[in-house]
Amino acid sequence: MPLRENPNQRGQNDEGQRYYRTLTRNMVLTIILVSFIPYVIVTAILLYQFHASHREKVIAHLEGLVKKHKQNIDAFLKEKLGNLSSLAKTFSYEELSNEEFLKNRLEMLQQAYGPFFVDLGVINARGIQISYAGPFQLVKASYGDSGWFKSAMKREYYISDVFSGLRGLPHFIIAVRENWLGDPWILRGTIDFVAFNNLVEQIRIGQTGFAFILNRDGELQTKPSYPVRADHEPYAAILKREKRAEDQVSTFEWTDESGVKSIYVTAFLKGGDWVLVFQQKVSDAFSDFERALRVTMVVLALGLLAILTTAFLLSRRMVGRIANADREKHMMNEQVVETGKLASVGELAAGIAHEINNPVAIMVEEAGWIEDLLEDDDFKDGANLKEFRRALAQIRTQGKRCKEITHKLLSFARKTDERVLEFDIGEVIQDIVALSGQRAKYSNVAVKLNLDNALPKVRLSQAELQQVLLNLINNALDAMEKQGGSLEINSREEDGILVIEVADNGPGIPAANLGRIFDPFFTTKPVGKGTGLGLSICYGIVKKLGGEIEVASTVGVGTTFRIKMPLEKIKAKGSENGKGE
């Protein structure tokens, strides 16, 4: 539909543009808000839920692991203590003082439980090692001043912290105190540091998870996989804690000086003397979550992008449609006004024509009267007689012209004659083609008629049929006005149906418009050239006559309008077959 623009509409158009821009923006914002908020909230909730449950699971797993190992280590220590205790209780001080016998016992222990015991020694109340079985030369070694001996003498069982001692290698001691003839003596075993270390070292999770044992003084009891500064936080804080119940495992997070956040799982061992620490970087511990978070963020971002795109495209398209609808409404209003104006102009013209007819008639007759009188003898010799005659003839001529003008005005305003007449279709078509002949010639359009002369006479309002055909022919000529072309009008009978076709090879009608061409006020012609009523009037008339009108059009090929009317309804009475003469 051609858009017209006249100067006083331009301001309005700017305002319109602004209005549609605001409308688009509001729609985009609304769509984005309505979609974003729930989308983001739901994602956040799910993420939070997942994070919470994942964290719970990971921590539960770590705590379970630490607890299991704590139990394992405690059990290990208890077992080793049990080994020594049963040895000391089963055999006498004298028997164990025999080095060969002791060696024998050590071998048996190593065979039964693995190479955990490095050596065994029997020490008397003064701290002198009476006998020794093991790889070192420690017979007669004196432990009288060493801390572990003093502690061991005070209680029945004793497990030392790790220390280097006389042999210069990290180890720890398990000691059992017994009495022989009133004097206490001690059976002690040394636990292989490497073997014990393995118990803890095998706790490796992810890339950064590892475990180690500290004693109450913050000294490392095992060798951690990564360097640990046990005198720094958070270890000091762990050690400061009250001794916990045996089975309790505690978990916390701590960010170190370099900003790395780690999770710590701790459990007290050895009745609270040692603490098993498992630590892992948070990013590693919750790496599954981090991965899920990354994937979610990517999906979220893509989703938001999709919403954004959709919001823009959708809003633009919607507003485009609204703008179109508004434009059409606006045009329709204009055309309604235009049509109304035209109708009132027609009525006015008809009134004026009627009113003017009488005065013109009088003037013409008065002129005629003077002509009559001039024929009398009195005037025969008048010098200006010829000139009088010429002037009077002129008055008559101009009067006739007025009459023609008023007749045209009246024809324009006249309503279509609805009277039903009997007539021959072919003749009517020929009459109309003759009417349009001049225009067709001017537009360089060749008119071709294929009329079936055997068609029966019909009973219709001739004027209405003429109007329909004239509209269709005029439309075809309008379409071909620029390039010329050929106009073909066919009439024939098909199974009792009268078919009239008006076909042009003009530019054709775009498919988008094809469905609307019969709508009132739909026009593709510039304003003032078409009212958009022609085809809708045709449609109305053909429907009223009990027929159908259809259109087939291909852009670049041409357009064919086809009127179909059942002959049964419109056939003239007494006109059965052939010409109804």
Next chain:
Amino acid sequence: MPGRIKLLLVDDEEAYVNVLANRLMRRDMDVTKAYSGSEGIQALRGQDFHVAVLDLKMEDMDGIEVLKIFKKMDPKLKVIMLTGHGSAQAAREGIALGASGYLTKPCELDELVELIRKTASKEV
């Protein structure tokens, strides 16, 4: 039709009636002027006419009504109607009511004279 034609001219446009009457009288007709439908009826009461020329559009009475009355008063009276353009419907109605013919106003005097003479010479 022997002798002069006796004509009754009915139109509410006085100037038109006057000039038309002058011209027709000059063409050997006895013309009686009536400036309205009722004047026409009155004139017909007083004497007989061969032909009446009747404007269909008058202020006081519809021409068709006047025609009906004329035909009732004198069934032998021949009536020629003058109509405005586009009122062919009214003219056809008039013919159905017994009018002899019609002309569209403004008409050529020659046409009118010819139609009057023809109508007058016709037997009813």
